[in-house]
Amino acid sequence: MNVSEARLELLTIRDIEFVAKVSERIHYTNSSEPFLNHSFVVLNDAIPRKIFSVDSYSINPVSFKQAVSEGVSSDLFSVYRAYMHQHPLLPHFLAPESSDVSTILTTTTADEFHQTDLYQEFYKVLGIEDQLAFALPHPQGIYVLVYSRETAFSEKEKVIMQLLKPQLQIALKNWQRIRELELHLRTLEENSVGVxxxxxxxxxxxxxxxxxxxxxxxxxxxxxxxxxxxxxxxxxxxxxxxxxxxxxxxxxxxxxxxxxxxxxx
Incomplete structure (x- = not known):
């Protein structure tokens, strides 16, 4: 989605400078480092949060594979796996090519969210009331970047992440291409002697x-x-x-x- 001029007016000059700086860092990938780890390091403090997580999902069937995060135990992630089908943003995660940066509290009400087992058994334990998230498609599934905290996210924060999302998508495609290229190069060099x-x-x-x-x-x-x-x-x-x-x-x-x-x- 293109960010409208009206929404860009929510940002200060300092905000725009921050987006430019983070965008530059996003593209400094290392093909030997998992992209989840790179995303976590670069975007960890992009907006105020209690917990930041970069999650990996497979599609058809949908399953939660792994997460790079701090402050969430493996036992709690097992609880998340059990109830993730109740996540209000799951439909957005599964249609990343058409979805915006989304938040739980703009998708459902707090009361409806609180009635789910997912909230009672997972998010309530962590003290989380809202999430801002967006998904990045890749050949093996999707990566989902998730900011979680006790208070609602603002429109300004959504605009910042909406500007960073396409930069991250380009960096992911280039990271994948470089890994493919390095593998192809090794294969060529192994098989090209005398050919x-x-x-x-x-x-x-x-x-x-x-x-x-x-x-x-x-x-x-x-x-x-x-x-x-x-x-x-x-x-x-x-x-x-x-x-x-x-x-x-x-x-x-x-x-x-x-x-x-x-x-x-």
Whole structure:
């Protein structure tokens, strides 16, 4: 959902600067670190909360898999599993492509929420009266980022998280792509000894060596030379040399052209 100008007026200059700063941190992912952990570290204090949790669900059938959190015991999460079908936001979690950032108290009344076993056995024990949450789809299911506290969340806080949500979705897609790329690179390097490629894709992409393809894809994703070097365990100088050769092979002159070509592969 696009945030309307009317809702943006709820934010101060300081709020917008904060969103920009957190958005930048969101994209500094490490493919060797689980995305749940990365999200937890970056967004833990984005808005005031008593408990912050990044949860993982599988779909078809719906099941709660794991959570990165502080202050909630494994026994309590077992209680949550038993009653999660009563969660007022579960329909929003299961339709993340169309759902906004949502809160319990804008979805149901406090009285209705208090009547559920989920509240009596789980949230009441934790002293939680409201949650602000949103979901991120991924190939294995959904991740749900959940802020919980004793008081209701404001429209301003919802706007802040609505601005951060698409940044997190982009970071997740790039994180997944880099992990796939690293796995593909290892497979190519294990199987490419003595093998000569004979088929070319349009644009000459396959004329690049496996290492050059890895450098090219990471550069196309927007990573700087230093980050590419860290991912591939080579020096930034070697990355620069690879890019010079890549530009020559592909007959292009800059990273913008490289990104455009990569998106067509």
């Amino acid at each position: 000569t490629q004979t088929h070319e894709a349009p644009g000459g992409w396959t004329r690049l060596s496996p290492r050059q393809q890895a450098v090219a894809e990471l550069a196309a994703l927007g990573l700087e030379n230093r980050k590419i070097a860290e991912k591939l365990h080579i020096s930034p100088k070697t990355v620069g040399k690879h890019l010079e050769n890549i530009f020559e092979v592909l007959d292009i002159h800059n990273r913008t052209a490289l990104a455009a070509m990569w998106s067509r592969q």
